[in-house]
Amino acid sequence: MNNTTDNAHSHHQILGKKTELYFAIFCGLFLLLGFLIEKFVHTTSWVHVTHYIISYVFGGFFISIEASKKIPRREFDIDFLMIAAAAGAAYIGSWAEGALLLFLFSLGHALEHYAMNKAKKSIEALGHLSPKTALLKTNGKLKEVPIEELKLNDIIVIKPNTKIAADGVILSGSSSINQAPITGESIPVDKTFIAHPDELPSFNDIDKKHIVFAGTINGDSSIEVKVLKLTEDSTVSRLIKMVSEVETQKSPTQRLTKKFEKWYVPIVVIVVLLLCFAYLVIDESFSTSLYRAITVLVAASPCALAISTPSAVLSGIARAAQKGVLIKGGKALEDLGEITTIAFDKTGTLTEGKPKLTNLLTLNGFDELELAKLVVEVESLSNHPLAKAIANDVKAKFTIEHQNIASDVNAIQGKGIHAKYKNSMAWIGNIKLMESSDINVDKSTISKMENLLQNGQTVMLVAYQKQLIGIISVMDLPRTMAASTLKHLKEIGIKHMIMLTGDHQNVGDAIAKQIGLTEAKGNLLPEDKVTAVKELILRDNKIAMVGDGVNDAPAMALSTVSVAMGAAGSDVALETADVALMSDKIENLPFVIALSRKSKRIIKQNIWISLGVVVVLVPVTMLGLTNIGLAVAFHEGSTIVVVLNALRLLGYKIE
Structure with missing residues (x-):
């Protein structure tokens, strides 16, 4: 068929959305009646010809509309070729074959649009995620209002087992939220209210456990939500808009076939016109030459080629959207299908993005529980994120509470902190802090620290009353x-997996060894990551960069395909990334790469099928070894085959 727009179809739906299919069926029905009357009923010829003419009207209705819009612009495409072939068949009296051509072409056209619409509906289904109304809370009273009337900072109540009406932050209540419609996560995610609603950071910076998205489904508990995004700016609205725009971003194969068609169609027209006059060169009648020319016209029309790529691209993108992955156009889909090298950001991509306590070791016979209490009291006084993480983890591990018995905290840049604990001084920091405070660090302690450092851990010393009492180590x-995901990536053909991190090389090497990376590059500033990506592109031609789409924006922009994780909560990631995993689950990466590879294979299969049929049919028809009927059957059959082949992607599951 062709890859023209659906304008003709949307403005002439006389019998509803399936008008084109009904017209194709009527075309076939009158074709059959005309054929039966011609063969078995002894009557005048105008009776069966009338049925064929009616068949022509139904079969040529939509393609005539599309062709008529393009001919004034001197655009001669497949619709024009088919109309010309049908008109030629009628001219030489081959009404049945012309009607058969229009029947199969219009049927194929209808099936093509059915296939494309099926893919689009998978995307448009996202539009039905958000509810139409919301329960607005005003002065303690609830009022049901259309979601379009919601304003920023409105308070809405989400009842159990109902859809959430807006992106916002939970002010009261806790619940399990089914985020599958947006992120593709199959397991509900626990969400709870934010502790300080009057001091809200920006939406992107709020902890995800307090954030809810429009279109997701509340669990068994009622929650109150403060609206932070208007309906048109919600994550689901922007997702729908972006996915609906992907058709405008043509893949390399689409652009190539479009260029091919631009030159191919005029050449076919010229060849067919020349064949019309073959009777001047060889001994045959004009009608025989014209019949052969029309048959060649049918055989040479690149209908299957025109639909082979867009049908596969749209089906692949629709399937990805069902799994919570936004692929922005055919270029990203095809490029991702060719990738064998992936560069990863470390923090929040391969790691949790939050430092965790890994060791609390006592020194010089100090009591472990007393060490834990001291660490909690002193670190709780610090505003440093690392100190807060240590205090929280120690409290959880030893089941102790902060009792406010430390005071006079003092942070020393690049070294650590010291404070009073039970009227004596305590220090937590690096060797430089200890040395500047005249606290001796023996060789045994240094050896223990080095072992931890070599394993990629951040290490701090703890001293009390001028004596070392412990070692703390933390690690992201x-x-x-991560490990199983990288193993899966290797199985599907990813050869090089490189981590790019600003952390120490020891940290990168330790994590790379744990999870199975092929390489780790540490001590990288943002500009160093850009250089690293350039080097990888020079070596491997095409690479994907996986990150959060914010901190690594320059490196991701330079990569062939940028993949952002956790994009449901990030405006920047949604806008800038070529591929956006709506959840922050790295395990979705093998699926999207395998889907892209499958899409790429199906595109190639479709092109071989479509070109193969043309290559075989054209010489056969030029030699007069077949008739229009067989040419039409093979020609339109190949179109239906490539469409059905593309539709397989809608049910794709990773092996």
Whole structure:
């Protein structure tokens, strides 16, 4: 068929959305009646010809509309070729074959649009995620209002087992939220209210456990939500808008076939016109030459080629959207299908993005519980994120509470902190802090620290009353699914997996060893990451960069395909990334790469099928070895085959 717009179809739906299919069926029905009357009923010829003419009207209705819009612009495409072929068949009296051509072409056209609409509906289904109304809370009273009337900072109540009406932050209540419609996560996510609603950071900076998205489904508890995004700016609205725009971003194969068609169609027209006059060169009648020319016209029309790529691209993108992955156009889909090298950001991508306590070791016979209490009291006085993480983890591990018995905290830049604990001085920091405070660090302690450092951990010393009493080590731990995900990526053909991090090389090497990376590059500033990506592109031609789409924006922009994780809560990631994983689950990456590879294979299969049929049919028809009927059957059959082949992507599951 062709890849023209659906304008003709949307403005002439006389019998509803399936008008084109009904017209194709009527075309076939009158074709059959005309054929039966011609063969078995002894009557005048105008009777069966009338049925064929009616068949022509139904079969040529939509393609005539599309062709008529393009001919004034001197655009001669497949619709024009088919109309010309049908008109030629009628001219030489081959009404049945002309009607058969229009029937199969219009049927194929209808099936093509059905296939494309099926893919689009998978995307448009996202538009039905958000509810139409919301329960607005005003002065303690609830009022049901259309979601379009919601304003920023409105308070809405979400009842159990109902859809959430707006992106916002939970002010009261806790619940399990089914985020599958947006992020593709199959397991509900626990959400709870924010402790300080009057001091809200920007939407992107609020902890995800307090954030809810429009279109997701509340669990068994009622919650109150403060609206932070208007309906048109919600994550689901922007997702729908972006996915609906992907058709405008043509893949390399689409652009190539479009260029091919631009030159191919005029050449076919010229060849067919020349064949019309073959009777001047060889001994045959004009009608025989014209019949052969029309048959060649049918055989040479690149209908299957025109639909082979867009049908596969749209089906692949629709399937990805069902799994909570936004692929922005055919270029990103095809490029991702060719990738064998992936560069990863570390923090929040391969790791949890939050430092965790890994060791609390006592020195010089100090009591472990007393060490834990001291660490909690002193670190709780610091505003440093690392100190807060240590205090929280120690409290959880030893089941102790902060009792406010430390005071006079003092932070020393680049070294650590010291404070009073039970009227004596305590220090937590690096060797430089200890040395500047005249606290001796023996060789045994240094050896223990070095062992931890070599394993990628951040290490601090603890001293009390001028004596070392312990060692603390923390680490941004790898995601639980990181190792299995990388193994899966290797199985599907990813050869090089490189981590780019600003952390020490020891940290990078330790994590790379744990999760199975092929390489780690540490001590990288943002500009160093850009240089690293350039080097990888020079070596491997095409690479994907996986990150959060914010901190690594320059490096991601330079990569062939940028993949952002956790994009549901990030405006920047949604806008800038070529591929956006709506959840922050790295385990979705193998699926989207495998889907892209499958899409790429199906595109190639479709092109071979479509070109193969043309290559075989054209010489056969030029030699007069077949008739229009067989040419039409093979030609339109190949179109239906490529469409059905593309539709397989809608049910794709990773092996």
